[in-house]
Amino acid sequence: MVLNASLSLVIVRNGEHWTEYHQIRRTVLWEARGRFDYDSSHPDDYLPSNLPLLLLSDKVAVATVRLDLLDDSRTAAFRRLAVVLDKQRLGFGRALIERAETMALEHERQKFVAQVARDAVPFWKKLGYEMQSEFSLGMDDNPTMVKRAGSQNPPSRQTR
Numbered sequence: 001m002v003l004n005a006s007l008s009l010v011i012v013r014n015g016e017h018w019t020e021y022h023q024i025r026r027t028v029l030w031e032a033r034g035r036f037d038y039d040s041s042h043p044d045d046y047l048p049s050n051l052p053l054l055l056l057s058d059k060v061a062v063a064t065v066r067l068d069l070l071d072d073s074r075t076a077a078f079r080r081l082a083v084v085l086d087k088q089r090l091g092f093g094r095a096l097i098e099r100a101e102t103m104a105l106e107h108e109r110q111k112f113v114a115q116v117a118r119d120a121v122p123f124w125k126k127l128g129y130e131m132q133s134e135f136s137l138g139m140d141d142n143p144t145m146v147k148r149a150g151s152q153n154p155p156s157r158q159t160r
């Protein structure tokens, strides 16, 4: 549980973290959805402007997202957010995105966007994101959600 855990956010750089990053994405975003064509060598994961992130809880990998610094110099995009299957709804998704937003701010990004799974829309709304269907990241027809830097994250209902 997030309440008692020691959390840290790392940019994936070493072999062990790459393995954990791909394993979480493969199991949560592909295999749990009946898809078996995950590509761990997709070039987008290795572009210098794209930061693959791993959330560690007591040194154990629990969640991933990729922070893409888009070419317009103002926008950060969050891609492929995933929390390990038996650790969902414990606060790790919120903890990861809040830390990733801080990292995006350090890169002077003023706008955060995420193209999200439809059943994850309530999660993103909880973190202050709003639907913006006219802005498309062009990956598929999942809704795009947007948040301006500086807007408050609504407080969690849980005490952590």
Ligand SMILES: CC(C)(COP(=O)(O)OP(=O)(O)OC[C@H]1O[C@@H](n2cnc3c(N)ncnc32)[C@H](O)[C@@H]1OP(=O)(O)O)[C@@H](O)C(=O)NCCC(=O)NCCS
Binding pocket: 028, 029, 080, 081, 082, 083, 084, 087, 088, 089, 090, 091, 092, 093, 094, 095, 115, 116, 117, 119, 120, 122, 123, 126, 155, 156, 157, 158
């Ligand atoms: C969606 C996902 C990333 C959310 O992470 P999580 O760790 O489970 O969520 P959290 O525990 O941090 O939840 C944060 C808040 O959102 C709410 N929330 C999370 N998922 C929700 C859902 N599906 N429906 C409604 N509310 C939800 C929580 O209740 C919590 O509210 P609170 O802070 O007021 O108590 C995670 O469940 C997951 O990996 N799901 C499968 C893959 C997926 O859908 N990825 C998203 C792709 S865009």
